[in-house]
Each structure stands twice: as structure tokens, then as C-alpha cells.
Amino acid sequence: MGRILAIDYGTKRTGIAVTDELQIIASGLTTVATPELLDFLKDYLEKENVDKIVVGEPKQMNNTASESEVYIKTFLKKLTKAIPHITIERVDERFTSKMAFQTMIDSGLKKKQRRNKALVDEISATLILQSYLASQS
Template identity: 55%
Template sequence: MARILAIDYGRKRCGLAVTDVLQITPGGLATVRTHELVAYLQSYLSREAVERILVGHPRQMNHQESESMTYIRLFVAQLEKLFPSVAIELVDERFTSTLAQRTIREAGIGKIRRQADKGLVDEISAVIILQSYLASRDGLGTIHLPD
């Protein structure tokens, strides 16, 4: 088997998460500046077998796509050209930032570190995207997001 990689794509930086090779356990991988993301992915995929890349699909409460999909579509098209043998899939990312911030607070990470390490939210958001995908794929339902 190969890993599954999740990306919480942002205009400034992107959070990345990845599974183990058995696709059981998701974990944070990195936070990367958006303009460095493609080079990072090329390097990572040259070292690690990845069968699927999940990209967060931002939607509004009414299920319409957010305006950031313009940039995400371009990014996904670039991924499809660079990695034709890797499946690329959009995964609903509503509330991932909210859940990530809650997770960080509940983990006891102090306010100063939270403010200094904004990338931590992005990385944890990618982990949540990946957890949600794995749960739905394995028939465990989805992670319940706040209304």
C-alpha cells in the first residue's frame, strides 16, 4: 500500500497530513508556504509512495463553493499534470479550522504559541480532512462537525 496525503490549501501557507503506509493512522506532516508547495510535494513524492492526494474543498454553509476554489482548481490541475498516477480528490473542509483551533486549545497549547505558530492550525486542519476521509471510506461515518 501507499500513503494518502491531505492538503489544507491556503493562499499563504498549506497544512499537510499523511497516513502511515497501511492507511490507518493520520498524522501531521508539515506546514509549507504555498509558493513552495509544489517543490515540497515533488520532493516528498520522490521519496514516499502516495496513492491519493486529498485537497480540502472549501464550501459555505449553503454548500456553495467559496471564492478560494478559483486558486484550488488551478492547484489541482497542476497536481494532475505533475502526478498523473496519483488520484486527486476534493474533500469537504467545512469547519476544519474551527475544529483545529479547538483541538489546539484542548491540547493545552498556550495562547502565545498559538498566535506565533499559525501554521499549526493549517497542519491540524489537514489531519482533520484526512481523518474525515478515512472514517467515511471505512464506513465509520464522518467526523461530526459543529453546526
């Protein structure tokens, strides 16, 4: 069994999280500058056994796609072309950034550390992955 990798896509930076090989625990991996994302993923997939990629799907409160969905769909076309052998699934990512920020507060991070948007993106990817894992059990 391979890992599941989650992506919290952003136009500037993208948070990435992965499971262990038993697909039980979701952990933040890193944040990557979005222009470097495809190269990072190709490199990571050469080194690690990944069964599936889960990508956050930003939605408005009325369940319509958010403005950033246009950029995500463009990225997904490139990803599918570059890595056709891996399944890609989407997960509703509403509130993950707010939940990530609250997680940072709850874990006792100082105000300066909470301003680290890269960390928020990585935690958001972890929350997307946890949500996906919960929906599968």
C-alpha cells in the first residue's frame, strides 16, 4: 500500500501533506512555491510510493466553486498529463484555512509564528487529508 498525498493549492504557494504507508496518519510534509509544484511532485513520486493524490476543492457557502477553482483546474490538467498513473480525487476544503489558524492557536504558537502563511497552507493540506481519510472509513 502506498501513501496518499494531499494538496492545498494556492496561486503563490501550495501546502502538501501525506499519509504513512498504511494510510492511517496524515502529516504535513511541506509548502512549495506553486510554480515549482509539478517538479516537486514528480520528484517526490519517484522516491515515494503514492497511490492517490487528493486535491482540495474550494467552495463558496452556497456550494458553488470559488474563484480559485479556475487555477486549480488548469493545474489538474497539467498534473494528469504529467502523472497519468495516479488517481486524483477532490475534497471540499471549506474552512480549512480557518481551522488551520485555530490549530496553530490551540497548539500554543506565538503570534509571529502564526503569521507564517506557508505553515497555514501545510496545516490546511493536513486537514484536507484528514477529512479525506475520515470519509473513507
